[in-house]
Amino acid sequence: MLEKEITVSNKLGLHARASAKLVQALHGFQASAFILCRGKEVNAKSIMGVMMLAAGLGTPVTLRTQGVDEAAAMQTMVDLFQRKFDEGQ
Amino acid sequence: MRLVLTGGRASYGMALGRARLEQPSRYLIDERLLDENEIGGEVERLTLALAAAREELRILREKIHGAMTREVAEFVDAHSLMLADHEFTNGMFDLIRIGRYHASAALKMQRDNIVAVFESMDDPYLRSRKEDIDHVIARVQANLQRDTSHEERKLAARTGEILVSDTVAPSELVPLAEHGVLGVVLSSGSTVSHGAILARSLHLPMLVAVHDALAYIQDDDLILIDGEQGEVVVHPTAQDLARYRTWQRDATQKDKRLALLRDADTRTRDGVSIALYANAESPADIAQARAFGAAGVGLYRTEFLFLQRKELPNEEEQFLAYRDLALGMGGLPVTIRTLDLGADKTDSSGVALDGEENPALGVRGVRLSLRRPQLMASQLRAILRASAYGPVRVLVPMVTTVEEMHDVRRMLTDCERELRASGQTIATHIELGAMIEVPAAALALPSIIRSVDFVAIGTNDLVQYTLAVDRNNDQLANLYDPLHPAVLKLIANTIAVAHKAGRRVSLCGEMAGNKHYTALLIALGLTDFSMHPALMLEVRETVNTLDRAALRVHAAALLRAPTRAKIEHALARLSSAG
Numbered sequence: 001m002l003e004k005e006i007t008v009s010n011k012l013g014l015h016a017r018a019s020a021k022l023v024q025a026l027h028g029f030q031a032s033a034f035i036l037c038r039g040k041e042v043n044a045k046s047i048m049g050v051m052m053l054a055a056g057l058g059t060p061v062t063l064r065t066q067g068v069d070e071a072a073a074m075q076t077m078v079d080l081f082q083r084k085f086d087e088g089q
Numbered sequence: 090m091r092l093v094l095t096g097g098r099a100s101y102g103m104a105l106g107r108a109r110l111e112q113p114s115r116y117l118i119d120e121r122l123l124d125e126n127e128i129g130g131e132v133e134r135l136t137l138a139l140a141a142a143r144e145e146l147r148i149l150r151e152k153i154h155g156a157m158t159r160e161v162a163e164f165v166d167a168h169s170l171m172l173a174d175h176e177f178t179n180g181m182f183d184l185i186r187i188g189r190y191h192a193s194a195a196l197k198m199q200r201d202n203i204v205a206v207f208e209s210m211d212d213p214y215l216r217s218r219k220e221d222i223d224h225v226i227a228r229v230q231a232n233l234q235r236d237t238s239h240e241e242r243k244l245a246a247r248t249g250e251i252l253v254s255d256t257v258a259p260s261e262l263v264p265l266a267e268h269g270v271l272g273v274v275l276s277s278g279s280t281v282s283h284g285a286i287l288a289r290s291l292h293l294p295m296l297v298a299v300h301d302a303l304a305y306i307q308d309d310d311l312i313l314i315d316g317e318q319g320e321v322v323v324h325p326t327a328q329d330l331a332r333y334r335t336w337q338r339d340a341t342q343k344d345k346r347l348a349l350l351r352d353a354d355t356r357t358r359d360g361v362s363i364a365l366y367a368n369a370e371s372p373a374d375i376a377q378a379r380a381f382g383a384a385g386v387g388l389y390r391t392e393f394l395f396l397q398r399k400e401l402p403n404e405e406e407q408f409l410a411y412r413d414l415a416l417g418m419g420g421l422p423v424t425i426r427t428l429d430l431g432a433d434k435t436d437s438s439g440v441a442l443d444g445e446e447n448p449a450l451g452v453r454g455v456r457l458s459l460r461r462p463q464l465m466a467s468q469l470r471a472i473l474r475a476s477a478y479g480p481v482r483v484l485v486p487m488v489t490t491v492e493e494m495h496d497v498r499r500m501l502t503d504c505e506r507e508l509r510a511s512g513q514t515i516a517t518h519i520e521l522g523a524m525i526e527v528p529a530a531a532l533a534l535p536s537i538i539r540s541v542d543f544v545a546i547g548t549n550d551l552v553q554y555t556l557a558v559d560r561n562n563d564q565l566a567n568l569y570d571p572l573h574p575a576v577l578k579l580i581a582n583t584i585a586v587a588h589k590a591g592r593r594v595s596l597c598g599e600m601a602g603n604k605h606y607t608a609l610l611i612a613l614g615l616t617d618f619s620m621h622p623a624l625m626l627e628v629r630e631t632v633n634t635l636d637r638a639a640l641r642v643h644a645a646a647l648l649r650a651p652t653r654a655k656i657e658h659a660l661a662r663l664s665s666a667g
Contacts, residue, residue, distance in 0.1 A: 016221040020167035023174075046176040047167065051221075052203070053498050089388030 001066040002074045010084035013056035016047070020087040023047045025076050031067030033077065044077065096274070096299030097566055101316040103336045104272030104294040105325070108310045109246040110303065112255035117234065131185050135330075138232040143172045145228065164221075171225045175469065177203075185482070192233055200226040218620040246270045250312060251599035253306050257284055266291045272314040274321050277303045279563045286599065290621040294323055298563040302466040347626040352382055355629045356656035357611065357637040365621035365629060375417040377622035382629075385422035387619025388484070389414055391468065392430050401464065407471035413481030414623070422621075424595075425472050426524070427465065427497075429454045429486040449559065454487025454524075459496055469504045476516035484545055488523040488530050494540040494548040497521065502562045526550035526598075530577040538590045544618070546583055548598025552576050570599050572656050574648075577613070581648055584614040587661060597618050604631040608663045612640035612647060 008014060014022075026045050028032050032042035035053060037060075042049030044063070055061055063081075065073040098176055123131055123246045146169045150162060151558070179197070187400070194337035197311075200222060246252035248269030255276045257265070262284060265273070271294070278284060278297035288295040291661035293576045294316040306312060306323055313322040313329050322329050355363045366387025367378035378386065394410055402410075415423050430453065447449035458465040475481050485497050498521055508515055525531050526547035538544070548571055555576050558568045570576070580596070587594035595617035600606045602620030604627050610618070620628060643663055649654045 005660065010212045015218050016167040016171075017163040020163065020170050023170050024166065046174050047170040048203070049175040051215075051218070052206050053217050054206075054210040054212060056210075056215055071404055072463055 001064065002064055002070050003064045004074060004078060005062050006078060006081050008040045008055045008061060009081065009082060010087050011057055012087065013059070014050055014053060015063045016022075016051055016088070019050035021085050022050055022077065022080055025080055026073060029067070029069050029076070031065045031070040031073040033073055034061040034064040036064065049055055083087040090326060091326050091329070094299050094321045096278040096296040096302070097278075097563060098316050098319045099275075099278065099280045099297045100291075100293055100295040102272075102286035102292060102294040102314075102550055103312040103316060105253055105330070105333050106249050106251040106271040106312065108253050108274075108306045108308060108312045108323075110306065110308050111252060118193045118197050120194055123185070123189040123191060126632070128186055128189065128471075131192050132182060135181060135195070135229075135234065136187060138229050139172055139178060140190065141232040142226075142228045143223075143244060144168055145232075146172070167221060168225050168228070172229070180232055181321050181558065193230060195227055196230055208529065223445055235335075251312055253312075254303050255303065262287050262291060262293065266293050272296075272316075274299050274302050274312070274314060275305070275398070276300055279561045279566055280331045281568075282424060286621075289602075290623050299568070301460070305440065318382065347630060350626045350629050350633075353382070353633070355382075355628060355632050357635050358633060359636050359638050361616070361637045363611070363632045364595075364631075365625050366595060366597075366616045367621055367625065368602075368616060372413075372417065374622055375414065378625075381622050381625045382620060383421070383625060384617075385424070385480075385615070386414065386418055386425050387595050389423060389425045390430055391426060391463040394566075395428060395430060395579065398501070407468060408474045411472055411475035411481065412478045415422060415475050415481055417659060418479060420479055420484060424450065424482045424484050424522070425475075426484040426486055427455070427468055428458055430457055449553070453664060455485050455493050455497065456487060456489075458485075459493065462500065465497075465500060466504055469501050470508060473501075473504055473508055473515045473519060474513060476519055477514040480516070482520040482522060482543065484522045484524060486524045486547070487527060487550075488525070488537070489527045490529075491537045491540055493535070494521070494523055494537060507648040523617040526554070528555045531583050534583055534586045535590075537587055538592055539591065543593040544583065544587050546580060546596040546598065548576075548580070548596060548600045551579060551598065555579060570653060571606065572653050572660075574651060574653075574656065577609075577656065578648060580610075580615075581644065583614045593617060595642070604628055607631040607639065608635055608640055609647070609660055611635055611637055612644045612663055614641070614644070 010018060013019065023045055034041050035044050035050060037055050039052045040053060042053055044050060063074060063077050110339040140568050146165050149164045161604060181195045181199045184190045184198055185192060188195070188510040190198065199272050199573055203222050204219045207216055207222065215408060246265060250270055251272045251274060252265060252270055253274045256278060257273060257275060273288065273295040275295070276299055280297055285295065285297060294314045296314055296316065296319060299321055310323055311325065313325040313333055315322065355362065355365050364384040367374065367383040369375050369378050369386050370390055370393045394407060398537065412426055452460065469483065470480055472483055483501065485494065488494060501519065501521060505515065505519070521544035522535060522543040522545055523530065524547045525534065525544050528551065530537060531551065545548045549560060552569060552571050556568060556570065556573055558565045560569055596615055597619035600610065601618040602624035618628060640663055643659065647656060647659045650659050
């Protein structure tokens with residue numbers, strides 16, 4: 001199991017389109033993936049779960065992956081957060 | 090207690106009757122609990138509705154292109170993922186299986202639960218995105234309802250009643266009129282919408298944008314629609330009723346007077362022949378056009394073959410429709426406009442794009458046709474084949490550039506060659522025309538005119554695009570003004586350029602059928618009008634009182650008038666001059 005703390009840094013936060021990109025990026029990984037935020041834990045492969053976190057700009061979250069390809073899945077998630085979900089701001 | 094509500098006059102005339110209210114309820118939510126043996130069926134219904142909604146999004150995704158592609162596609166992707174997300178759908182299935190709710194109620198409860206979470210969010214953007222949930226849920230609800238009833242909704246109003254509702258779809262108006270409904274009062278809507286145009290052609294009194302109608306009118310209240318004043322009188326007094334009776338008597342007399350004009354020529358007092366063409370789609374329109382002495386069909390809108398259906402009409406089906414039109418007009422010319430879907434006319438066959446950011450400025454008319462060359466070719470072939478049965482002309486909507494006409498001309502020539510090669514009989518020459526409804530086309534007409542055989546001015550869109558006013562937005566109804574000096578200049582310019590180039594020009598927007606504009610249009614040089622056949626006798630009566638030479642003298646003064654008030658003033662002088 002891997003865990004990493006990261007801050008939501010895109011301006012609009014984890015809204016529907018950003019959440020969709022996360023879910024799509026994780027598609028195909030065997031590892032399970034979770035996001036922990038303000039005491040809640042949601043399945044990062046469920047768009048509804050991610051959206052319902054209401055994680056806006058500046059919210060600290062913990063990413064967690066578990067499974068055979070957990071490292072690659074983690075890297076994919078971290079990349080997407082760091083690229084601000086390709087939203088440019 | 091007498092109460093007067095005001096609104097927009099979508100259709101003239103008066104009507105007196107009992108009110109029948111249709112409360113806005115977009116989706117029927119079935120609140121009853123299921124029996125044990127119904128649960129399996131309800132789970133199946135929801136499964137199918139979810140699958141149908143996903144399929145709609147998949148098709149939509151394939152059709153997206155253009156400037157907003159990425160943005161729109163991302164929304165579509167997000168919505169598809171929501172529909173596929175078990176954490177979203179399992180809750181609904183549990184509500185059906187365990188809670189024994191109908192699918193529609195389960196959807197609504199799931200929606201309310203999720204929206205409650207969104208509404209508690211601090212971040213204003215994230216909070217506003219409960220819209221995504223609503224869009225997704227609405228799409229599934231629509232699919233559920235589609236499966237329960239093939240008719241979209243049943244309007245309860247009957248003979249002798251006046252329908253009071255928030256909106257009415259154009260497709261609902263015809264059955265209402267046939268069932269003897271006397272009039273329609275809507276709390277929203279606009280006087281230039283397609284519904285309003287249809288109501289006028291059905292002679293169905295209709296008021297729109299009567300904002301408080303649903304709050305102040307109750308079922309079975311006696312109400313009087315006064316389409317002349319733009320008022321609804323709730324609980325009319327003896328005085329109101331007397332006014333209604335006077336109107337009724339005048340209307341009957343007018344009908345008798347107009348009936349005498351059925352076989353009359355349309356000719357100004359100074360002997361200039363004016364051609365009145367009909368805008369016609371249905372066999373009833375065509376019969377009326379013939380009965381009222383139309384010079385031909387000036388506008389046949391082919392999109393009516395495409396609306397309200399799932400699959401596209403093929404070449405053969407279109408050919409039969411166009412052939413019957415040509416035969417029905419008995420040798421009089423028929424102008425067939427190629428597909429004009431898009432903007433406020435969307436279809437269910439999936440040709441027009443969904444979800445455009447700004448559909449009025451989007452892929453509509455010829456823009457859509459040129460992106461779907463096979464669709465366009467089947468339409469052109471069908472029209473060409475119909476040309477063996479009577480004179481037909483092809484009219485292209487939403488033309489902006491001359492290149493679009495070159496492209497269509499090339500396709501038409503190719504289709505002609507193929508058909509001749511395969512031994513089909515078609516007319517030796519098919520005229521090709523452009524709709525002038527985009528200001529750019531009106532201004533660039535000197536370059537376009539050489540590439541076309543005729544032009545038709547579409548004033549409804551020309552006004553909307555020139556004035557940047559959405560014709561369906563009731564908040565802007567006072568700005569939607571065909572008498573704006575800019576609109577008059579574009580119309581006058583189009584007529585003058587076309588005539589100078591020796592091309593016929595007709596006008597087929599709402600202005601053509603409104604007798605208040607007849608003198609103005611004749612003053613600007615127009616000789617070909619195209620309107621709903623029901624309006625032809627009134628316009629003919631007006632034309633026959635006018636003196637064209639006297640009116641033409643005033644054209645320059647009209648075009649110089651800087652304000653609407655000055656134009657109105659000049660128009661009043663025109664009436665006395667004519």
